[in-house]
Amino acid sequence: xxxxxxxxxxxxxxxxxxxxxxxxxxxxxxxxxxxxxxxxxxxxxxxxxxxxxxxxxxxxxxxxxxxxxxxxxxxxxxxxxxxxxxxxxxxxxxxxxxxxxxxxxxxxxxxxxxxxxxxxxxxxxxxxxxxxxxxxxxxxxxxxxxxxxxxxxxxxxxxxxxxxxxxxxxxxxxxxxxxxxxxxxxxxxxxxxxxxxxxxxxxxxxxxxxxxxxxxxxxxxxxxxxxxxxxxxxxxxxxxxxxxxxxxxxxxxxxxxxxxxxxxxxxxxxxxxxxxxxxxxxxxxxxxxxxxxxxxxxxxxxxxxxxxxxxxxxxxxxxxxxxxxxxxxxxxxxxxxxxxxxxxxxxxxxxxxxxxxxxxxxxxxxxxxxxxxxxxxxxxxxxxxxxxxxxxxxxxxxxxxxxxxxxxxxxxxxxxxxxxxxxxxxxxxxxxxxxxxxxxxxxxxxxxxxxxxxxxxxxxxxxxxxxxxxxxxxxxxxxxx
Numbered sequence: 426x427x428x429x430x431x432x433x434x435x436x437x438x439x440x441x442x443x444x445x446x447x448x449x450x451x452x453x454x455x456x457x458x459x460x461x462x463x464x465x466x467x468x469x470x471x472x473x474x475x476x477x478x479x480x481x482x483x484x485x486x487x488x489x490x491x492x493x494x495x496x497x498x499x500x501x502x503x504x505x506x507x508x509x510x511x512x513x514x515x516x517x518x519x520x521x522x523x524x525x526x527x528x529x530x531x532x533x534x535x536x537x538x539x540x541x542x543x544x545x546x547x548x549x550x551x552x553x554x555x556x557x558x559x560x561x562x563x564x565x566x567x568x569x570x571x572x573x574x575x576x577x578x579x580x581x582x583x584x585x586x587x588x589x590x591x592x593x594x595x596x597x598x599x600x601x602x603x604x605x606x607x608x609x610x611x612x613x614x615x616x617x618x619x620x621x622x623x624x625x626x627x628x629x630x631x632x633x634x635x636x637x638x639x640x641x642x643x644x645x646x647x648x649x650x651x652x653x654x655x656x657x658x659x660x661x662x663x664x665x666x667x668x669x670x671x672x673x674x675x676x677x678x679x680x681x682x683x684x685x686x687x688x689x690x691x692x693x694x695x696x697x698x699x700x701x702x703x704x705x706x707x708x709x710x711x712x713x714x715x716x717x718x719x720x721x722x723x724x725x726x727x728x729x730x731x732x733x734x735x736x737x738x739x740x741x742x743x744x745x746x747x748x749x750x751x752x753x754x755x756x757x758x759x760x761x762x763x764x765x766x767x768x769x770x771x772x773x774x775x776x777x778x779x780x781x782x783x784x785x786x787x788x789x790x791x792x793x794x795x796x797x798x799x800x801x802x803x804x805x806x807x808x809x810x811x812x813x814x815x816x817x818x819x820x821x822x823x824x825x826x827x828x829x830x831x832x833x834x835x836x837x838x839x840x841x842x843x844x845x846x847x848x849x850x851x852x853x854x855x856x857x858x859x860x861x862x863x864x865x866x867x868x869x870x871x872x873x874x875x876x877x878x879x880x881x882x883x884x885x886x887x888x889x890x891x892x893x894x895x896x897x898x899x900x901x902x903x904x905x906x
Contacts (some may be wrong), residue, residue: 434637435857437536438829439872445478445481446479446481447479447480447695448480448778449480449481449482449887450475450480450481450482450772450775450778451482452482453480453482453483453775454482454483454484454485454770455482455483455484455510455511455772455775455779456485456487456507456509456510456511456777457469457473457484457485457486457487457506457510457511457512457513457779458486458487458488458489458494458498458508458509458511458512458513459486459488459489459494459504459512459513459514460488460489460490460491460494460513460764461490461491461593462488463487463760463797463798463801464690464709464798464799465513465562465563465798465799466469466486466513466565467681467782467795467797467798467799468562468792468798468800469484469486469513469666469783470486470796471778471788471792472779472788472792472796473486473793473794474781474785475782475788476778476783477770480775480778480781481650481780482775484779486551487525488806491628492515492626492862494512494515494661495514495518495849496849497513498512498514498518498522499518499521499522499525501676501767502522502526502767502768503525503879505769506769506789506858507767507769507770507771509767509769509770510766510767510771510772510773510775510776510779511694511764511765511766511770511776511779511780511877512762512764512767513562513762513763513764513825514559514762515759515760515762515840516550516760516761516842516846517638517759517760517843517844517848517852518846518848518849518894519550519553519558519559519678519763519765519844520553520844520845520846520848521559521846521847521848521898522551522558523554523556523850524764525767525768525769526558526559526765526766526767526768527558527765527766527770527773527777528556528557528558528769529551529557529558529559529560529777530777531597533560533780534557535615535776537596538698538735538784538785538786540902541786541804541805541806542784542803542805543559543564543804543805543834544804545757545834545839546561546564546667546760546761546803547561547831549842550760550761550763550844554898558765559763559765560762560763560764560765560780560781560783560784561761561762561763561784562761562762562763562780562783562789562800562802562803562897563707563762563763563766563783563799563800563801563803564708564761564801564802564803564804564807564830564834565707565708565757565758565759565760565761565762565801566604566630566707566708566755566756566758566830566833566834567610567632567705567706567707567731567756567757567758568636568703568705568706568707568708568728568729568730568731568755568757568829568830568833569596569705569728569729569730569731569732569829569864570696570701570703570704570705570706570710570711570714570726570727570728571589571593571595571702571703571727571728572696572699572703572726572727572730572820573724573726573727574721574725575702576594576595576727578764580603582592584608585608588608589604589608591681593605595727595729596729596732596778597732597733597751598733598734598735598751599636599639599672599732599734601732602619602674602703602732602761603672603676603679603705605618605619605702606619606676606679606703606803607679609679609701609702609703610678610679614833615700616699616700616701616702617679617680617681617695617700617701617702617761618676618679618680618701618702618703619676619679619701619702619703619704619705620680620681620684620687620691620692620695620696620700620704620705620706620866621680621684621687621692621704621705622678622687622691622692622781623677623680623684623685623686623687623863624685624686624687624688625857625859625860626688626692626856627687627688627689627690627691628688628689629688629856629859629860629863630757630852630855630856630859631688631689631756631758631759631842631884632673632705633669633670633673633859634671634756634758634843635705635731635758636669636670636672637650637665637666637669638650638731638754638755638756638840639669639731639733639734639737639752639753639754640665640666640668640669640734640737640738641660641663641665641666641669641735641738641740642737642754642838643736643737643738643739643740644737644752644837644838645739645746646739646740646745647707647900647901647902648743648896648897648900648902649741650840651721651843651896652672652880652884652893652896653740654896654897654900654902655892655905656890656893657884657889657893657896658881659876659877659880659881659884660740660877661855661876661880662870662873662874662876662877663738663740663879664738664745664874665737665740666733666798667869667870667873668738670859670862670869670873671869672685674862674863674869675786676791677863680701681695681701685863685864687727689706689707692704692705692706693706693710693713694713696713696714696869697710697713697714697717697718698712698718698719699718699721699722699759700809703874705731705904707713707759707801708728708801708802708826708830709710709797709799709801709802710827711726711818711822712794712795712796713796714726714799715818715822716796716817717796724819724821724822724827725822726818726822727777727822727825728825728826728828728829728830729825729829730734730753730755730773730829730832730836731753731754731755731756731833732751732753732845733752733753734751734752734754735748735749735750735751735752735753736748737746737752737754740788752838753836753838754836754838754839754840755832755833755834755836755839755840756840756842757833757834757839757840757841757842758842758844760842760844761801761803762799762800764780764783766780773872775816778862781849786804786806787804789803789807790806790807790810790813791813793807793813793814794814794815794816794817802827802830803829805887808830808831811823811827814826814827841899841900843899844899845892845895845896845899846887846891846895847883847887847892850883851880851883854879854880854883856875858872858873858876859872859876860877871874
């Protein structure tokens with residue numbers, strides 16, 4: 426565990442000091458914890474400097490490896506140790522954490538700053554059981570990051586069309602994505618087609634989910650991607666999921682060597698440095714290439730919605746449905762980091778004031794254009810303030826980058842991440858079996874069957890009726906009568 430202590434600004438004593446502290450939290454030290462930096466932790470540290478200067482309080486940013494966060498936070502809160510005043514966590518954990526979190530003060534749930542948060546985050550991901558239990562500090566979804574220097578090269582365009590029979594452009598389907606990954610895989614030139622995360626513990630399953638959404642998030646059957654919303658039977662071993670896993674595994678051959686060891690943090694520098702033609706990732710990749718990609722990367726960042734599909738599995742009819750146009754099901758992978766204030770915090774008022782500082786348009790507006798902050802847009806003002814983006818992007822880059830994110834959030838068939846009590850248990854078995862399938866130790870269908878059986882067992886163990894109610898609420902469906 427590494428601790429970062431940010432001291433408050435030195436102020437005169439007495440009345441003058443109190444006048445400069447607004448509100449006055451002199452003598453208050455907040456323990457704020459999240460994953461090891463720089464992503465997210467550095468953004469909290471930067472916000473802490475602002476908060477300390479304004480309030481005269483202090484912030485102690487405590488960092489843990491991502492894999493340790495869930496058990497550490499849940500244990501501390503359930504045992505009421507009072508160890509943490511603010512926690513930075515994953516939206517998928519909110520169902521488990523909500524009973525131990527305080528509710529956001531009513532004053533923070535009104536006004537222009539509140540309305541500025543995109544409703545997908547404000548009304549869905551920050552709410553559990555009808556109460557606002559967390560605050561989005563980072564807007565996350567998977568996107569496709571591309572390179573204009575390759576896509577817009579006349580020689581590359583001619584060679585691609587001659588080989589595949591259609592123009593080189595941002596891929597609309599996963600089949601087109603595979604074509605481009607294959608086309609740009611040139612080991613002799615040190616160039617590979619794409620980069621995705623495959624490492625267990627490296628956020629691999631969110632990449633798998635991004636493929637699966639295109640084949641399982643049926644527009645006529647809302648909420649059917651992960652479970653049957655009528656019975657709570659696991660759907661993860663149906664033909665849509667099988668196609669996604671086979672596709673995801675097949676793409677390994679177009680990743681740089683050692684891809685099975687790559688987590689999400691590894692795919693970003695591969696794109697930023699030009700080792701790959703594209704990658705699937707959160708919005709961090711575009712900022713990293715623009716700020717640290719060097720001269721060759723200048724002006725080349727392009728971003729698109731995730732590819733879609735013209736076929737989606739219908740679990741109700743047990744068949745594939747075909748669509749005349751590509752259906753995009755952009756996946757809000759992870760959903761963005763959130764901040765919560767544990768109910769056992771002895772500094773709840775100051776803690777929520779710190780949270781308000783972190784998510785304020787001013788502070789968050791700087792974080793989104795800072796490389797490696799891990800903070801991506803989630804406010805309307807983040808998308809509209811092109812002046813802020815001009816510090817790192819060209820006008821064309823900014824339009825592409827922001828346009829893809831807004832289009833993803835506003836897509837009619839947008840797919841929300843799994844949120845369910847016991848999320849950690851469900852995803853633990855998922856990662857174990859998924860890793861076996863990717864390594865070739867078991868066949869994809871066998872892995873999915875094992876996951877489905879274990880998911881059904883877990884659902885029964887947690888309580889099928891209560892899990893079904895929670896799942897329907899998480900996907901925006903009314904309770905069953």
